[in-house]
Amino acid sequence: MNVDGQFSNSIHGPKHPQSVGYTRAQKVVFYQSGPPLKLAAGGKLAPIEVEYETYGNLNQARDNAVLICHALTGDAHVAGWDENPEGPLRDYRRNKPGWWDEMVGPDKPIDTHRFFVICANVLGSCYGTTGPMCFNPTTGRPYGLTFPMVTVADWAALKIKLLDYLGLQILYAAIGGSMGGQEALEIALGWPERVQRLIILSAGSRLGAQGLAFNAVARHSIINDPNFKDGNYYDGPRPLAGLAAARMLGHITYLSEESMGHKFGRRLQSKDVPDFTPIGVEFEVESYLKHQAENFVARYDANSYLYITRAVDYYDASVWGEMDLARAASRITARLLVVSFSSDWLFPPESCRELVSAMCRAGRTVTYVDIPSPYGHDAFLVETTTISRLIHSFLSI
Amino acid sequence: MNVDGQFSNSIHGPKHPQSVGYTRAQKVVFYQSGPPLKLAAGGKLAPIEVEYETYGNLNQARDNAVLICHALTGDAHVAGWDENPEGPLRDYRRNKPGWWDEMVGPDKPIDTHRFFVICANVLGSCYGTTGPMCFNPTTGRPYGLTFPMVTVADWAALKIKLLDYLGLQILYAAIGGSMGGQEALEIALGWPERVQRLIILSAGSRLGAQGLAFNAVARHSIINDPNFKDGNYYDGPRPLAGLAAARMLGHITYLSEESMGHKFGRRLQSKDVPDFTPIGVEFEVESYLKHQAENFVARYDANSYLYITRAVDYYDASVWGEMDLARAASRITARLLVVSFSSDWLFPPESCRELVSAMCRAGRTVTYVDIPSPYGHDAFLVETTTISRLIHSFLSI
Structure with a gap:
């Protein structure tokens, strides 16, 4: 399968007893020919290599895909063990499972017997997708600060590019925590017809002054x-x-x-x-x-x-509604689940509720849960028992 | 008046219409001869220059003295305008009044018609009292990191030294916010017979992990x-x-x-x-x-x-009670006022209440007020209207 890109550095097949249908650490290159990606902040970028992983199998109807969006320093490696890691993440990946392994896998809340799960590294990262440490083909040197400014909107656009490449018109669900929640939200705002369910954890429509x-x-x-x-x-x-x-x-x-x-x-x-x-x-x-x-x-x-971090600073979902968040939210057609955590002070419950309230004002039905937890912003990675039930239930309707 | 030290760099007399009885920017040198100050952390230090200011007049009974303890980056200049500032603070002091000018002065809550107000810069500071930027007389070079570790206990001991020097056996009140509240607390714990009233704002008995x-x-x-x-x-x-x-x-x-x-x-x-x-x-x-x-x-x-900041890290008032805060608090004989602010997250209300609760368990009567305020830890410098009433009333009983 090579529509607009090419595979490189693939590690195929199950490497771990539980890793049924996992295909990990794949790369695809977009914008190798033709016009470059026009970035929302005004720049252009080409080519763009995207690292992504998938878990489980796509069904015949191609309607069981779940996209997971990672947080600030996360990567595409959501689940399972990477027994043959390469590159700068070698030591980091060798001794631990993917960052949300408790949630994604066979018989887990995001069940890979049932869903085809995809996670791709964001543009600007150093974890496999093109970013400032990559070589600028024009100069033959790393981009550094000549890398153009990328935004959450670009991340979303590149995810859509990847979904097209994978032949996925519809996402059964888009899920993300923190910055990943904002990226999932952006996809549901920009391409509402492609997202059936949206799960946002520990994230609001924009970061506050603090x-x-x-x-x-x-x-x-x-x-x-x-x-x-x-x-x-x-x-x-x-x-x-x-x-x-x-x-x-x-x-x-x-x-x-x-x-x-x-x-x-x-x-x-x-x-x-x-x-x-x-x-x-x-x-x-x-x-x-x-x-x-x-x-x-x-x-x-x-x-x-x-x-x-700058991309997170800039993000404000309300731009989709000319700075009116409810108007923006009215674009969304997905079923909605928003989860906040009582002790989160980066995206505190009030910040999540602002989003929920806007969705309600837009006439959308939202399932909103504020989970009492002492684990702060990280709770979305820690409170797996509670989140498991919520996500499992929400994905069943 | 020169008991153990000497004046230097004095700026006397009222310089501003409201500054009745202000004598500012005075310095006294302790430990010029005799044994050096034994520091609580084990070091020794001599000589020690202390910069302090006073406002108002000491009465004949010598029982109207109020000691104010400053916060992390504060100094001895609490009130009034210093029209002839010297040294590194020249530009800083020239264009603004003392850091608590709204609270201290004639007819203000800490009324200099009535009280003799003292504030001295802490040991280790760069604002007039001996600190790491001062010359080490042994080497002729600035101390830098050869300056011995100082603690809140040393600050308190040096305040007592200054009170002795000024001929003050009794403090009508010791008052401080944040780190200054801890220093005032330490004085009331170490020398309970010398403190009649203790006012602690935005401070607990110790800093939390965050x-x-x-x-x-x-x-x-x-x-x-x-x-x-x-x-x-x-x-x-x-x-x-x-x-x-x-x-x-x-x-x-x-x-x-x-x-x-x-x-x-x-x-x-x-x-x-x-x-x-x-x-x-x-x-x-x-x-x-x-x-x-x-x-x-x-x-x-x-x-x-x-x-x-390290001295603040180390401070834990419960050492006075073998790590039992109530036992420590039982040493205090002063009337007590503790004030917290709802949005303070450096010394949050729970932290202040821990101190209040210990005082109550020790059988002390405490006036405790939690003030709803959006101004965070700085509220003790901002919510002057509310604090004025509290402090004025408390100083009247």
Whole structure:
């Protein structure tokens, strides 16, 4: 199958006892010939390589496809074990299953006996789809900051391109959490006739001022790392300290005061008495953040962090209704499920309810659930028991 | 008056119509001879210069003194206009009154017709009291990271030293917000016989895991600034980008989602359409944080930021009761007023109530008020109308 692109680097077939029908780590190249992709922010880009994975089998009616959209630092590898990982994610992928493996698989809530599940990495990422660390064919050098600005609208357009390529006119469901929820929403707004069900977790129609502020600090840290060098760092040391600061900060916003209190409290890190130093690691929570950041910078690209957080900043679903969210929501024909979590302070319940309210005002029937949870924004990845029931039920109607 | 120290750099007398009895920007040097100050974390320090200001007049009974303790980046200049500022704070102080001028002055809630008000800069600061940017007399060079670790307990001890020096056995009240509330609490715990009234605003007995985490990211940013050079940056470029990141982050935690939403929303900065760039300033909230940070780095020392945030990290009032807060609180004999603000998420109402509850369990009568406010942690500096009534009433009983 090669309509507009070509396969490369394919790893086929089941590699793990549970991985029935998994075809993973596939790549397709679009816009190799003909006009480039016109980006919503005004730029153009070609060619574009997209990394995606699929799980389960497409039925004969081609109407059992479920698209999952990943979050900020996620990738196409949703489920199963990748036993032969390649590239910069090698070590990261080798020792853990896909990022939503609890939800996707045979007899799991998003049941691969029943559904053909697709997840593709977003444009601008460093995880397989074309992004700023890729070579610009015109210059033969990595794009860096010459990479054009990409937006959630472009991600959605490229997903539609992929669905066309896979011969999928209809999505049984589009599902996403956080930024992925916004991308799924954008697809349902832009191509309402192609989405039958829309599930949005931990996301609102747009980020609030506080979220914009945190992203601004994260980018400030990256840009002011002396190794950043205006984004041209690929042949030298990378801006790891700045990216680490961004990740530590992000990590705090994904948790909640309550969950951090439970998990770490004020416990010291492997000592009974502090060292009384202004610069060392004293508390467990410091050690945890440092460790998380070290793991992260080994597998993520700072330029991608800049582009993707900025895309999240820009996103505002209400542009589909001339800044009237209800008018925008009236475009959607999909059945709707929105889930918020009580302690999420990046997309707090009020933010999700704003979207739900707009959908209701637009005359749409919405299933909305606010789940009491101490796990903050990350709850959509943690509260799997509760979400499993919700998603399983919603996909059954 | 010179008991153990000496005046230097005094600016006397009323400089402003309202500044009756103000004597500002005074310095006293302690531990010039004799044993140095033994610090709670184990170090020693001498000599120690303390900058303090007073407002109003001490009465004959010497029982009308009110001590105000400042917050993280505050200084001794609480009230009035300093028309002849010197040193690094020159530009900062010239164009604005003291940081709590709305609360302190003639006929104001902390009435300088009635009270003799004192505020002194904390140890480790860069605002007049000895800190890491001061010259170490042994080496003739700035202390930098050779400055010993200071704690809230040391701040309290040094305040007592200053009170002794001023001939004040009794404080009519000790008052502080945020970190200043913790310092006031520490004084009432360590020297209960000297504090008749204790007013704590926006502070708990200790910082939670989330607060520790934010401070860790702030310090990470400073320490990883290439100009930091292990704290020895005083004869070269300073770690401004790292300190700016710390301040931007801190600033977010002082506000609330609601107040940021009201103040900035998602408005673009002086443009109708974004520039679509991953590195520039697009939103008003970004511009605001950048501007605030630029002002801040011009007037604050990065090493002081490290030491003072760490001191806040370490502080836990329950050490006075062998980690039992009620047992600690039983030491206090002062009348108690604790004020929290509904949207404060650095010291949230639950954190303040933990302290109040411990005081109650210790058999103390506490006046506790949780003020509904959208202004977050900064509310203690913003909600002056409400606080004025509370403090005025509390100081009248």
